Amino acid sequence: MFEIDTILRNALHEDIGLGDITTLATVAPGTAGRAQLVAKESFVLAGMDVARRVFTLLDDTVAFEKLREDGSRIERGEVLAWLKGHAAMLLQGERVALNLLQRLSGIATHTARFVAALEGTGTAVVDTRKTTPGLRVLEKYAVRVGGGRNHRTSLYDGVLIKENHVVAAGGIAPAVARARQRAPHTLRVEVETRNLQEVEEAVAAGADIIMLDNMAPAELRQAVLLIDGRALTEASGGVTLDTVREIAETGVDFISVGALTHSSPAVDISMLFQ
Incomplete structure (x- = not known):
């Protein structure tokens, strides 16, 4: 977990830097947010706990409800997870979480084709x-x-x-x-x-x-x-x-x-x- 947290902290620092200017300028402090992760194609899922950890590193009060587990075969349109928490935290974690989830799922999907x-x-x-x-x-x-x-x-x-x-x-x-x-x-x-x-x-x-x-x-x-x-x-x-x-x-x-x-x-x- 320590090694993974280091990877995620570095990724968040790279993306957020001195602050998320867009969110600070447009979203009122304290605004609550609710979001879902949605599959736009079919694939083998990998990285759900990694994605969840991105948000909890930003704010440990963020709720992340997994609906599917790693290794699941996902169909287009499926909801993978629900998130609830401060809107600013959800917005700041979005890109890092998606980058990793999409990358790891892509590797799992490609590997599964070779295995088959x-x-x-x-x-x-x-x-x-x-x-x-x-x-x-x-x-x-x-x-x-x-x-x-x-x-x-x-x-x-x-x-x-x-x-x-x-x-x-x-x-x-x-x-x-x-x-x-x-x-x-x-x-x-x-x-x-x-x-x-x-x-x-x-x-x-x-x-x-x-x-x-x-x-x-x-x-x-x-x-x-x-x-x-x-x-x-x-x-x-x-x-x-x-x-x-x-x-x-x-x-x-x-x-x-x-x-x-x-x-x-x-x-x-x-x-x-x-």
């Missing part, structure tokens, strides 16, 4: 660190709401040896060996590979997870056969809704999709005063 495309394959879709700076904890939450899974959160909670690490370390084998020496035994070691030769090197080095980067389906199948269960497999690179099913059918365990967080379109939600 993978149904029955046994392959899980995971996110990446390609998130909006400052919003990672919220955006990764939205991925989970949409049915996806989280990859590592940050640089500190997972070992992922990528192309540049391999070059700097002098090869896959020495990179994995050094990672084993330094990383806690509780962390898995993942290695990014670009071809079958590198896959063989990663297997020989004892990688726990092998990322198969930008490989065509035929090469992915060969890689999965080559690894033969000795490591978990993750396909990555340029994955779309049109290609994700074919990739999953190669037998990989995970498919990482940066687009879940960097390219999900926000959904349309309005706050309307009554």
Whole structure:
């Protein structure tokens, strides 16, 4: 909660700054307000408690009645929540609350489409660190709401040896060996590979997870056969809704999709005063 409150306070400060000039100029002090959040399209809902927290940080007397919970499939025209409190506080919190609610719901909706495309394959879709700076904890939450899974959160909670690490370390084998020496035994070691030769090197080095980067389906199948269960497999690179099913059918365990967080379109939600 402390991390989320910091995110929300910064967002409110960015939007309100020294004061909401329009509200101060047009709304009499003490005016009571009642509003509803209304869906303008169909989507998977995520971020209701975040939106509520925006208003309670401004004024803890604001009443926020949730009518739908995160993970719900929303239809156009549905009322998501009722708000009641000082009109000025509702107006000042409106944009920050909607920005986050629309953004997180967009991620959950996009993720749910990938999850549906993978149904029955046994392959899980995971996110990446390609998130909006400052919003990672919220955006990764939205991925989970949409049915996806989280990859590592940050640089500190997972070992992922990528192309540049391999070059700097002098090869896959020495990179994995050094990672084993330094990383806690509780962390898995993942290695990014670009071809079958590198896959063989990663297997020989004892990688726990092998990322198969930008490989065509035929090469992915060969890689999965080559690894033969000795490591978990993750396909990555340029994955779309049109290609994700074919990739999953190669037998990989995970498919990482940066687009879940960097390219999900926000959904349309309005706050309307009554």
